[in-house]
Amino acid sequence: MAQRRVWLLVTVVVGTVLTLASTAALAQQSTLDVVRARGHLVCGVNNGLPGFGYLESDGSWSGFDIDYCRAVAAAVLGDPNAVEFVPLTAAERFIALQTGEIDVLIRNATWTLVRDTDLGLNFAPVTFFDGQGFMVPRDLGVTSLEDLAGASICVTSGTTTELNLADAFRARGLPFTPVVFEEIDTVYRAYEQGRCDAVTSDKSQLAGRRAIMADPEAHVILDETISKEPLAPVVRHGDDRWYDVVSWVVYATFFAEEKGITSQNVTTFQSPDPDVQRFLGQTGGLGAMLGLSNDWAIKVIQAVGNYAEIFDRNLGPLGLPRGLNRQWTDGGLLYAMPFR
Amino acid sequence: MVRPVPATTATTSPETANPIRWIRKNLFNTWYNSLLTVAAVAALAALAPRLARWAWHADWAVVSANMTLLLTGTYPRDQLWRLWAALLTVMSLFGLSAGAWRGNPRRWIGAAAVAAMLATTGPFQAPARGWLLGTCAGVAAGFMLGRGLTAWRRALWRRVLVALWVVSVPWIYLLLHGWAGSSWLPRVGPSAWGGLTLTLVLAIVGIVASFPLGILLALGRRSRLPAIRWVCTAYIECVRGVPLISILFMAQVLLPIFLPDYRIEHVVRAMVGITLFSAAYMAENVRGGLQGVPRGQIEAAHALGLNGIQTLALIVLPQALRAVLPAIVGQFISLLKDTSLVAVVGLLELLGIARSVLANPTWLGRQAEVYLFVAMVYFIFSFSMSSASRRLERALGLGER
Known part of the structure; x- marks a missing residue:
């Protein structure tokens, strides 16, 4: 019984604090x-x-x-x-x-x-x-997602990025091999070492990473975007x-x-x-x-x-x-x- | 009372006289030590040239071009003299104290001379060179003045010096912060403090504030009054039960929800978080020292007619703190390095500024150079603290009695 009263008190106090906080924020001028x-x-x-x-x-x-x-x-x-x-x-x-x-x-x-x-x-x-895109070596001559059929693609594991990748390729009926890493740095290092044909992430991140690669000109970011950010x-x-x-x-x-x-x-x-x-x-x-x-x-x-x-x-x-x-x-x- | 420090390093035994014998005795005395030596030398030989080659070819322009940014953050560039003045104040006080407590003249004057030489020849711009030279002169002059005044009236002068240190804290705060509407010291809010300056401010505030708080908590935990004892114990155990990072997040995220009408500066929130965290550990360190003071000491103090507070301040605490000095300094060093955690709550201290520099398209991909520089800065300060504490321990005769 006493315990229930304590909880009631706690609830009332917390509720009052939150209400006061929100009204204080609302009552302000523009x-x-x-x-x-x-x-x-x-x-x-x-x-x-x-x-x-x-x-x-x-x-x-x-x-x-x-x-x-x-x-x-x-x-x-x-x-x-x-x-x-x-x-x-x-x-x-x-x-x-x-x-x-x-x-x-x-x-x-x-x-x-x-x-x-x-x-x-x-x-x-x-x-x-922004949105998820793909970066490929310029030499490959890839211009669209369809050209990546059967490609191996580097991606960070356990993120929405990985799910978006699978969805996009399945929707287009294209086969692909995901090359999965835990660490973002590892993903790009693997890509630069040629362990995959392409790498996928948000385009702004791809661009940032491209700029710090040994030869940024050797890589292109495809125009296509497969997710909404x-x-x-x-x-x-x-x-x-x-x-x-x-x-x-x-x-x-x-x-x-x-x-x-x-x-x-x-x-x-x-x-x-x-x-x-x-x-x-x-x-x-x-x-x-x-x-x-x-x-x-x-x-x-x-x-x-x-x-x-x-x-x-x-x-x-x-x-x-x-x-x-x-x-x-x-x-x-x-x-x-x-x-x- | 400071005893002359016995020289410990300059031992001229026959072993050091003959390098081959020294090597045989220390590196190849058993078969497994020989094996370890060979393996270690091989690893060094493989790594060192690569590291040297990398360091030589690395583009250190990222560090030199952003030096002011890394050291002072977004502090207004036309107000930098205030940071220099603060540095001059602190270093002169160090010089004065070293003179008053009979520091080694060769070490202090020599160091000031070497620093002055570096300042003259180094790649500094005119104002920075002037301030550096001024700081060197301040240390040397302070040292000589401190010596002279101590020879004249030791007890009085040392008390004055302690008072000067205490006064310097509000003075430096005033210098850095200024006040709104002033033409001489216009207000520079803590949100503009950054880089190494912010790191040092956070560390010093944390150390200065958590020290007395920790002592109070330790005394409270040993109090005979149950209410005080429980509150202190609960506080210490709760804080020690969570990582610093979560306390910092709580300070940044929860405080504004609970206090919507007060806009507390981010920097101040971090200071409070670091202080409260450090105080709990400090309390446990001090408690260890308190337990080591024999009961007889307290009884003897009472027998001499000292009251409770006098006993504590004159008999118990000096012995307790002296005993746990290494642990306390160790904690302060880790506090200095822990300030880098505020980078993840959006503050631009040394590490946060480094992150910002690395996001500048001009310097993309220079992580290795920037982080190595940051590590070196932390090392310099941590190492200075630990060597200063070793000297203090020797001066206090710790581990000898």
Whole structure:
């Protein structure tokens, strides 16, 4: 009896703490106002992912995700350098966002249903469609998955990567021999030593590994993608104004590429296209509707450039193909919503 | 009272005079020792040239180009003088203390001179060279000053010196952290501290804070009051029952859930985690020492009219701590190396910065060079700590009485 009362007490206390915690988080004002009052953006990032987030020798941050942090800061505060970068691990990234420690999480996070709903998060438009791909020696002359029929393929054991590989080949009715290793390093060493015809993993990882191989030019990453890893900026549920800002900053980078607006020509860009005129803040007053200045998009493009510039600057050196991350006009998935 | 240290290394026995006889006696005295010697030499001969060849051809540019980053992390580059000033403070205090406690002049002045020579000839930029030379001068001048002042008024001066060490802690914190709105020392929050600087800050805070906490816990565990004894025992056993990494994760992940209104810096969370963890082990080390103090000592102290606190502070603790000094230093060395675990909770200490450097497309694939450098830095600090503790043990006459 006494024991049951103790448990009841424990349950009530824990429940109260959690309720208080969640209401405290909900009762806050929009992150947009918080960021503006604070004078800088707090952005959760990855501090060690080639191409996406890392430190330069002079102590400054660089990378694809880092550039999107700067883009948001440029839109909201007019200054791409008004960012405090908080390096986070995979384990703590969502908690840091939920508890309000960071304003936005731009750290190669995959958009899934559970995260979108159960974790109380909102995903802005996908900035990078990652997915499982294949790397092969250039000499083999392989251009598509069908050419890999009967090939031996290096893969890490016990991961979804291994399951995706089997599914993809079974669906196409192709035979293959998996060459399985526990360690990621071993997988790539085996591939480089020619113990398998191809190696499979997420494309961003393949590109990072390719760049450190003895002769990167001797390997190609196939265009085909067999799994979905849409990476997107993340904000908290229930803060629609902030969500809109982050989303439209991403769209702005897509739109600028589509219309040929670059960091070089954005200040002098002239076009009869009404969409472009509204984008540049010449007409329409779109900035005010977002709660930003009317030249917000110019600030974004000036700071980081359009999507192609961001991609080429950060992921180009890794030899990563655009793949799905092409404009919708080129058969890719980047599709900016209309600026009107 | 410090006795002169007996020289232990410079023994001139006939064995060392004749190298062949020495080799025969130490390396080939039995058939299995001969076998081991041959095998070891063969292994070394096979590995050493390869290692040397690799080290020669390795691209050390990754280390030299990122040296400032590895040492100071993202600390603002125009504020680096503050870190240099902190180094100068600490090294001058070391010099003063060595002088006051009769350190070997040849060793200290000689080391300062050698360091100054390296600073003059080494590939340093102007400000770094100036600060390094200043630090060398600080050590040498401090040493001479410490000697002079001790000769003049020993007891007073040594007390002043202890006070200086105590004052230096808030001074260095102020220097590193600054405050918001200051033009002279603008605020540099702990989130910008990184690299070796952060490693040392974490280790020093952990050591300084866990030492008294550990002593209190050890005393509490031996307390006659059951409530205190149980609380201390439960704390010690709970903390010793989980790995440090899980405590760090709890500090990073659970604290913000329980305290949503307070934004505690990541670095501070790690400091708290490391301190609480280290204190539990410290408590057990100290308890071992306390148990080794004979009961007669306490009874004698009481007979002299000392009260409980005086007995503890003047009779029991000095003997207990002296006895477990090697264990305590061993724990501090492992604490220094354990700080590398904070890299997995997203802090950019030496190892975390190394990871970041390796993600820079310019330096991809340079793991071997970077990690070897990191290992060497850890080795230098761990080795210095253990050799300093050996000297302290000899000075205290440990293992001789």
